[in-house]
Amino acid sequence: MPDATFTRPDLTTFARLDDLGLEVTGQLLEPDRAVLACRVVERDDWCRRCGCQGVPRDTVIRELAHEPFGWRPTTLMVTVRRYRCAECSHVWRQDTSKAAEPRAKLSRAGLRWALVGIVCQHLSMARVAEGLAVSWNTANDAVLAEGRRVLIDDPTRLEGVRVLGVDEHAWRHTRKGDKFVTVIIDLTPVREGTGPARLLDMVEGRSKKAFKDWLADRDQAWREGIEVVAMDGFSGFKTATTEELPDAVSVMDPFHVVRLGGEALDECRRRVQQELHGHRGRKGDPLYSARRTLHTGADLLTDRQHERVESLFARPEHVEVQCTWGIYQRMIYAYRAPDRTAGRAEMASVIEALSSGVPARLVELRKLGRTLARRVCDVLAYFDRPRTSNGPSEAINGRLEHLRGLALGFRNLTHYIARALLEAGGFRPRLHRHL
Template sequence: MFNATFTAPDLTTFCRLDELGLEVTGQHVTARRAVLECRVTDADDWCHNCGGRGLVRDTVIRGLAHEPFGWRPTVLRVRLRRYRCVECGHVWRQSMDRAAEPRARLSRRGVRWALEAIVCQHLTVARVAEGLAVAWDTANDAIIAEGRRVLIDDPSRFDQVTVLGVDEHCWRHTRAGDKFVTVIIDLTPVAAGTGPARLLDMVEGRSKQVFKRWLAARPAAWRAGVEVVAMDGFTGFKTAAAEELPDAAAVMDPFHVVRLAGEAVDKCRQRVQQATMGHRGRRGDPLYQARRTLLTGADLLTDKQVTRLEDLFGDQNHVEVEATWGIYQRLVQAYRCKDRTLGRHLMASVIDAIATGVPAELTELVRLGHTLKRRAIDVLNFFDRPGTSNGPTEALNGRLEHLRGSALGFRNLTHYIARCLLEAGGFRPRLHPQIG
């Protein structure tokens, strides 16, 4: 019985070819691929030179890889008319700019699908090329070219950046060439609570000069708009930011501050282990058994862990470990304090306590005190600027590690930077302007 809810099948609409100015005239579907015969809906039969009427001379067929349906590659065989002008004799071919770029092997819908697969589904180029039934180079070139057009070469992606994050990133693990790049992150959405962080740029090398040159290349008005720079303990980034962004506040990330204190606890434990036992930690050694417990926040300790620490600190040989552990816990509690004013006061008191007056025997605390005293303003700035942290930068680094692993490594840095910007640059594919 007729049901008004359903209509006759229309491949043109189903395959979204009407947006490309194409109309399906036939199909050939096999288990491995679907081939759609198409024609251009716009006649385009007026001479491009004199405006005279054109007569059909012959037809040519252009093949395009289209977005797959059900992971069955879809190929478009577009039949194009060629005209000859009755006035001047000029010969031209029907335009299909709405469907594809000149000389392109992929339709605009195919390129959009490829971008969505790379950016949103985190597929590899090899898997995308398989879905489109094209060569790896063809798919990769199309993705990178479209990515550059809509994102990488778009100057507006640097607009309204007020909070920066900077870190280093290892992009390859081979001995040839520089393995590290400097990663610049836009933390403005995180600080404002409007969205996730996004990758702004990557520059080869990791040094003060690398970051300084990148900042110097930005317009003066842009640099004046940057209010905060979040970073780790590397002094090169700190110096570059101070020279190029004198009005911006530097914030040393809590993760790196706690990690420095945790490293002090570990090194102190290892030193005392060697002094008391004469060897590295082994199974059954009290200090070795407590290595993870020592790095656990005091408010998260179980009863068993509390007992283990009480027995450990009951030994007079472990006094230095206990003192270092106490400073580590005070740093952790300062960051966990819900009242930022109180947390800032607690952090300042810890820095003052270990900056001077620490016994020389506690070499780890002495070194930690010198570091925190030198970067005290950067450490305390965190409490004055809620939401400012280099944590999202570390998270994006993790996403880039996953990208490199899924691609089984990269050999070309330019290609790697382009893929990283597509992966973490805040890009969301959109239709070509001619499509709508």
């Protein structure tokens, strides 16, 4: 910047203390931290009890962790003057509420930096605590309290929800205690093309009651506004939706429908493997070697994979696997069809074909047919409602898995739910507006 005009350095502005009502009076730079001596700008010398003007009595030092600069922890040593009223002898100190909450150990700027680091930059709580030079518990308590105040407890957070997604999530992998929670997702932005899905809430347990109770706690007007609920094949979510949201349409998302077909294919392949060879699949067994190829869509197979499939099904003893594979490929084609009407017709044809006339030997297809026939309306509803699936819910599940790994696991479900809402609650576009 050869033509830039530089002004006299202002450490108060550089450290962003103007909005905190503080002014820098000195600095101390050490290898592992920076300390800024500050004073409160406002005098605040009028008695809060009788209104008379007080006289200076003494000063106290309040220490606050501030946002770091260059990842060097910054501490504010705030000199707070105390006054004494000559009329009523009341003693008070200067108001520092602009700088920090009462009895808080983090300045408001430091708290904002920590919340942005957790929500937007996906930092671990340990990294945030290190940047602020405070203990993990201090950082965790402050971030969760502030996040709940400005984000999680926002009364407008549930407004505008029209499409819900519900799924299960394993929040811990231990033998003791219930490890599953029910996850409720807002899929409205995905359907409308305005943004990504966002986490609305997490409920302890994986059952019809967990989801039903959560819906029952919402007001009637909100429930009447829900148009679609996307879910997996768990019948408990379906029953809860029918009872609490009678006007909403249930949609069984493509991922879980195709997975049912894939599971039927795997079960058939393993059964035929055992019947032919008397053992599980081993290296060199044709069915075992082709297990991944069989799960690939027919339109994505390479020439080499085509040859492997043709060679596999050229053997008469593999005809049951071939029949199951054909149904699985038809299910994939139904969802990939460029014309949704044609895709719906194909899926309806598959369900009808599996409903009757399936040979007794094809036990996997008979089981699949019963499942699809029971949820036929939910399966076909997807084709009438574009951009409505539980795929975004699975994506949020993946982000929560990353959060749990980043924190090296959670033991407290309440803390996990709060951190999950901050991580996947869709607060990024709104965070700086709140703060």
